[in-house]
Amino acid sequence: xxxxxxxxxxxxxxxxxxxxxxxxxxxxxxxxxxxxxxxxxxxxxxxxxxxxxxxxxxxxxxxxxxxxxxxxxxxxxxxxxxxxxxxxxxxxxxxxxxxxxxxxxxxxxxxxxxxxxxxxxxxxxxxxxxxxxxxxxxxxxxxxxxxxxxxxxxxxxxxxxxxxxxxxxxxxxxxxxxxxxxxxxxxxxxxxxxxxxxxxxxxxxxxxxxxxxxxxxxxxxxxxxxxxxxxxxxxxxxxxxxxxxxxxxxxxxxxxxxxxxxxxxxxxxxxxxxxxxxxxxxxxxxxxxxxxxxxxxxxxxxxxxxxxxxxxxxxxxxxxxxxxxxxxxxxxxxxxxxxxxxxx
Ligand code: SF4
Numbered sequence: 001x002x003x004x005x006x007x008x009x010x011x012x013x014x015x016x017x018x019x020x021x022x023x024x025x026x027x028x029x030x031x032x033x034x035x036x037x038x039x040x041x042x043x044x045x046x047x048x049x050x051x052x053x054x055x056x057x058x059x060x061x062x063x064x065x066x067x068x069x070x071x072x073x074x075x076x077x078x079x080x081x082x083x084x085x086x087x088x089x090x091x092x093x094x095x096x097x098x099x100x101x102x103x104x105x106x107x108x109x110x111x112x113x114x115x116x117x118x119x120x121x122x123x124x125x126x127x128x129x130x131x132x133x134x135x136x137x138x139x140x141x142x143x144x145x146x147x148x149x150x151x152x153x154x155x156x157x158x159x160x161x162x163x164x165x166x167x168x169x170x171x172x173x174x175x176x177x178x179x180x181x182x183x184x185x186x187x188x189x190x191x192x193x194x195x196x197x198x199x200x201x202x203x204x205x206x207x208x209x210x211x212x213x214x215x216x217x218x219x220x221x222x223x224x225x226x227x228x229x230x231x232x233x234x235x236x237x238x239x240x241x242x243x244x245x246x247x248x249x250x251x252x253x254x255x256x257x258x259x260x261x262x263x264x265x266x267x268x269x270x271x272x273x274x275x276x277x278x279x280x281x282x283x284x285x286x287x288x289x290x291x292x293x294x295x296x297x298x299x300x301x302x303x304x305x306x307x308x309x310x311x312x313x314x315x316x317x318x319x320x321x322x323x324x325x326x327x328x329x330x331x332x333x334x335x336x337x338x339x340x341x342x343x344x
Pocket of ligand 1 (some may be wrong): 109113120198
């Protein structure tokens with residue numbers, strides 16, 4: 001079975017015919033034994049079958065429910081095809097709480113610091129290679145994909161686009177002229193807001209005189225512990241309209257942090273196999289610093305092996321604050337996926 005055809009069904013539904021046409025019994029058995037993706041497809045198929053029986057006046061609700069059941073599948077779809085499923089109701093979704101769609105003109109990376117230990121991108125890239133996905137035939141080895149360089153230009157709806165969820169675009173092996181091409185697309189796709197995040201802050205700093213960051217690009221660095229706060233100093237020297245920090249996975253207390261010149265802080269615990277624990281007081285400490293410095297604070301998750309069970313409430317509240325810039329179009333799709341529950 002090619003499970004990815006499931007989410008190409010039009011109108012948010014899952015076509016029984018479509019599924020059947022793709023099924024091959026031997027392959028189906030293989031997938032159900034070896035691939036957790038097959039379990040997702042099975043759940044989606046079951047949900048869609050139940051929902052199809054609902055009355056016509058429940059159509060909108062049905063779409064939304066099917067959408068919710070497809071979230072994991074959509075994320076895989078995005079990883080595989082970068083959200084190009086035109087006409088697919090689910091095409092623009094991302095599981096990442098602080099963005100709406102991912103774009104990967106590069107895949108693969110190498111470990112840069114302790115935060116990389118349980119890298120999600122590595123795990124996913126190896127899984128996709130094992131599934132025979134062409135884009136990931138090199139696994140987690142850094143690979144350029146020039147054929148996807150102009151992809152965001154085809155997305156007409158203004159979106160928050162996370163650039164490089166499966167890589168680090170400031171990796172040493174990414175040529176500067178390729179970074180320039182990515183920038184050029186971001187510049188031309190001015191109706192989107194792009195989010196660039198790196199752990200290679202030294203290279204970001206080194207290239208700062210060569211890069212003119214467009215206003216629709218937010219630039220951020222990852223800081224996982226006190227030892228890596230030097231990346232914030234590098235970021236501060238970058239002339240970007242919005243500078244943000246992703247403090248994820250938070251691996252220890254960060255007591256000494258200067259948020260001058262920083263426009264947004266995202267904090268999260270590690271999730272997935274081997275997740276390292278996060279302490280509540282570390283998160284509270286950062287939230288309090290944001291409040292004292294008037295910096296929007298976004299708490300992504302507690303994480304753990306089952307992040308759904310631990311949720312994302314901090315002292316009973318969901319923190320979904322984010323920067324607002326004048327060139328930002330209201331992102332209806334993002335809001336639909338993640339209603340804002342910011343702290344008042
Ligand atoms: S920098 Fe990011 S993509 Fe690269 S290994 Fe580390 S966590 Fe993974």
